[in-house]
Amino acid sequence: MIIKAGKYRIPPIVLSLGLLALFLGTAALIGLPNAIGLHAPRLELLAQQPIKVQIHVAAALLAFSLGLVLFAAPKGTLPHRTLGWIWVTFMATVAGSSLFMTGLNGDHYSWIHLLSGYTLITLPLGVVAARRHRVVHHQRTMTAMFLGGMVIAGAFTFIPGRLMWRVLMG
Numbered sequence: 001m002i003i004k005a006g007k008y009r010i011p012p013i014v015l016s017l018g019l020l021a022l023f024l025g026t027a028a029l030i031g032l033p034n035a036i037g038l039h040a041p042r043l044e045l046l047a048q049q050p051i052k053v054q055i056h057v058a059a060a061l062l063a064f065s066l067g068l069v070l071f072a073a074p075k076g077t078l079p080h081r082t083l084g085w086i087w088v089t090f091m092a093t094v095a096g097s098s099l100f101m102t103g104l105n106g107d108h109y110s111w112i113h114l115l116s117g118y119t120l121i122t123l124p125l126g127v128v129a130a131r132r133h134r135v136v137h138h139q140r141t142m143t144a145m146f147l148g149g150m151v152i153a154g155a156f157t158f159i160p161g162r163l164m165w166r167v168l169m170g
């Protein structure tokens, strides 16, 4: 997909990176990092976590990054299908590992586990849709999973007190 701006044709990846650079530049200029207490990642906090948390975070960050690439790159190509399978593996790892993690609700599952169930059910449905060439269904399923699952669950990990907040801001 190419976005047209007047006589210019801008590939989405260039537009996305440009907007990201603009956002980061503006944030740095107005002192946002200091205001929210952003600091260099305290990776030792991640290193001290059980292996299930480390696998969960690594798979989540990989799925998030690869998801952005999949959105921006051409669809239906061999690279899209190959990277798509890798993304599906990462997502299954994120959701699967989360079934072994509790904490927010004591020893019991919390509401975030609903997203885990949603992901584990929807992921194969999105793959089947792709294999049957039901493109719109495939696109909607994967986009909903990325936005609803990754972006929302990812954003909630930065709630004050949670691990990712302590790694970057606490």
Ligand code: HEM
Residues within 6 Å of the ligand: 053, 056, 057, 060, 061, 064, 094, 095, 098, 099, 101, 102, 103, 104, 105, 108, 109, 110, 111, 112, 113, 115, 116, 117, 119, 149, 150, 153, 154, 155, 157, 161, 162, 163, 164
């Ligand atoms: C960028 C994305 C994500 C990051 C960085 C991330 C990170 C984390 C971390 C560090 C924890 C354990 C420590 C804590 O609770 O602070 C956690 C717990 C959890 N995550 Fe994620 N996660 C992400 C995405 C997801 C997704 C997509 C799902 C579901 C499909 C998910 C489901 C869960 C669940 C169910 C828990 C356990 C919550 C509880 O304690 O009840 N996470 N996540």
